[in-house]
Amino acid sequence: MKKITAFFLALFLFALPLQADEGMWLPSLLKQLNEKDMQALGMQITAEDIYSLNGGSLKDAIVSFGGFCTASVISSQGLLLTNHHCGYSAIQSHSSLEHNYLEDGFWAGSPAEELPNPGLTATFLVRMEEVTQQVIQGFKRGMTAAERQSIIDQNIDRLLKETPHKAHEEVQIKPFFKGLQYYLLVTVTYRDVRLVGTPPESIGKFGADTDNWEWPRHTGDFSLFRIYAGPDNLPADYSPDNRPYQAPKHLRISLQGIKEGDFTLVFGYPARTNEYLPASGIKHILEVMDPVRVGVRDRSLALIGAAMRSNPIVKLKYASKFARIANGWKKWIGEMQGLKRSQAIAKRTQFELLFLERLQNNPSWQEIYGDLLPRFKVLYADLAPYERSKQYYTEFTGRNVDLLSYAGLFRRLLKIYRESGEKGFLEFKERLQPYLQKQYKNYFAEVDRKVFAALMEMYLNKVPENHLPKGLKEEWTQKQIEELSKKLYENSSFSTWETVEKLFELKPEELKKEIENDPAYLLFSRLAEAYEKQVQPKYQHIKEEIEELERSYLRGLITVFPKKKFYPDANGTLRVTYGQVRGYQPRDGVVYLSKTYLKGVMEKYKPGDYEFDVPKKLRELYRRKRYGRYGEGSRMPVCFLGTNHTTGGNSGSPVLDARGQLIGLNFDRVWEGTMSDIYYDGSICRNIMVDIRYVLFIIDRFAGASRLVEEMDIVAD
Ligand code: ARG
Ligand code: GLU
Secondary structure: OHHHHHHHHHHHHHHOOOOOOOOOEOHHHHHHHOHHHHHHOOOOOOHHHHOOOOOOOHHHHEEEEOOOEEEEEOEOOOEEEEOHHHHHHHHHHOOOOOOOHHHHOEEOOOHHHOEEOOOOOEEEEEEEEEOHHHHHOOOOOOOOHHHHHHHHHHHHHHHHHHOOOOOOEEEEEEEEHHHOEEEEEEEEEEOEEEEEEEOOHHHHOOOHHHHOOOOOOOOOOOEEEEEEEOOOOOOOOOOOOOEEOOOOOOOOEEOOOOOOOOEEEEEEOOOOOOOOOOHHHHHHHHHHHHHHHHHHHHHHHHHHHHHHHHOHHHHHHHHHHHHHHHHHHHHHHHHHHHHHHOOHHHHHHHHHHHHHHHHHOOHHHHHHHOOHHHHHHHHHHHHHHHHHHHHHHHHHHHHHOHHHHHHHHHHHHHHHHHHHHHHHHHHHHHHHHHHHHHHHHOOOHHHHHHHHHHHHHHHHHHOOHHHOOOOHHHHOOOOOHHHHHHHHHHHOHHHOHHHHHHHHHOOHHHHHHHHHOOHHHHHHHHHHHHHHHHOHHHHHHHHHHHHHHHHHHHHHHHHHOOOOOOOOOOOOOOEEEEEEEOOEEEEOOEEEOOEEEHHHHHHHOOOOOOOOOOOHHHHHHHHHOOOHHHOEOOEOEEEEEEOOOOOOOOOOOEEEOOOOOEEEEEEEEOHHHHHHHOOOOOOOOOEEEEEHHHHHHHHHHHOOOHHHHHHEOEEOO
């Protein structure tokens, strides 16, 4: 009976044409794996047009933006298009209450007015190449994991040294498929990236956190930057003498428009996914990880949100922090709901039956892979209590309470001093000081203290006694928390930038003494030491065993399903994902269309609201409805949906049409589908993009920045 079910399941799973939309594919393997599928979906260009070593392919117009987003080159003068939320902290850093670029937007009238952003980078991929054999060369049967790792490390070191590359290029080697494969990546990083233009938040972040992760969407989530280069057109540190990067390749922009079913290709830098988990691993995320992270953030967001609503200075200072904390929070809530709704655990379990069935028909497979799934189960059960404590610890000390994060950074400074003396100390200090100066611009001690007090209480209640510092619970009783936290913030040097700045003037020995007596440092150290002794080692140990199993499991899947095409989990490397413009059915009886229009912006308009206000100029443009070449007649398109498989890091990725021309800008996914990082369900997983025509309309008609439109390469037909 079981056999028959599995047989039909197999028919069902594999008789279907491969779901076109799932997968984040390697650009260098498109020809081999995807070109046919892509062309069947309507693509008119070739794999070689997308990725080629001979120069001039589309990949040469894509950059990793600051390492956290994607951007594309859209003019021969190094003009970069990315999301407003990717440029956010740069825009914020140039803003103040007097000239508030977040609120009013910013448009450089000439190159001289483009604003430098120290630390912001743009990285091109020159080439990638598989080097698995070279990396694992020397493996012998029966080696321990540690022995194998040491061979891998040595081989990688050697390869990095031996690989020929130009002086301005960097070489790195990264694991793919959980370490079953390795790739060598040659990159070039530009270090002078300037802000060129951004719409006001009421366009670029329209709908803010309420609309974030949701459809229907009406956000003009874009901003413009420019790469600057030295006299030789090569990367250079910021200098007023740098010139706009002369781009050998830029994207052409199509105004032809988009309709349901059209081919879409998203080309960018997805950061991390986990698509090959066993059912027990999905359960772990759903029941252990996500609830903790969401629970902590529920509390901190309520407090920060209240403070922002009651004070405009707090609102400006905390805008970016709030958006960051809320972004993860809302995504994880969507992830939990999506995993439940799509019955991910049950379906993955069914799939595992099929896997087991195949093992049973092959004794040698059975021998190698037969006990994997039960072992996962045991390990995840062991991991759960440590995971909970780890998540509480990270959220409390590293993500939501600034005072503790700052104390943590100083603890690191002291550790470096201990381990590598004055030289290491000075090096780290050099980076720490400007970083903290920027952080403190957006710090408000009283808001932070409230968050601290609430999360301290939660920490002491939720983390099991044996994972807590000894005596902490007795000291910080519920009654005392308010008073103790006030004292803590009054007496710690980390409460104001002025006192932190003074610390930086001290000699290492003096600084050490000063910090070691700081109450916030002392508290953080107690928390950290307890975590590092009572949680971290055990967590690490179990996690490593799980990773070892994951590698075997993935090898098993590839062996047992030889006809299935596998794509590696996202790991911050350049990927292609393709699909189609497509609406969806979020729940019974409801259908979402695939496109939104400016009309919808006006429907959401709430005068004076911090999320749904609309600038006067845009309201006027809407009234006149003269959209010219950017409109669909009397309608102005704003956003659209696709079936492209994307994740964090894909923000700012260009969306290309069947001819490889730019039609949009990726910026989000729909809430019902955020579980696609773990479990992709083609019926409800959608990515959200801004229509390029809206981007151009805003630049041209709203901002009047015609000099920028002129330098672009717009294809009219
Ligand atoms: N959800 C999008 C992403 O993950 C946009 C986030 C920025 N916007 C916001 N309102 N927080 O990055
Ligand atoms: N907004 C996300 C980012 O910053 C992209 C949305 C997603 O996670 O798919 O990369």
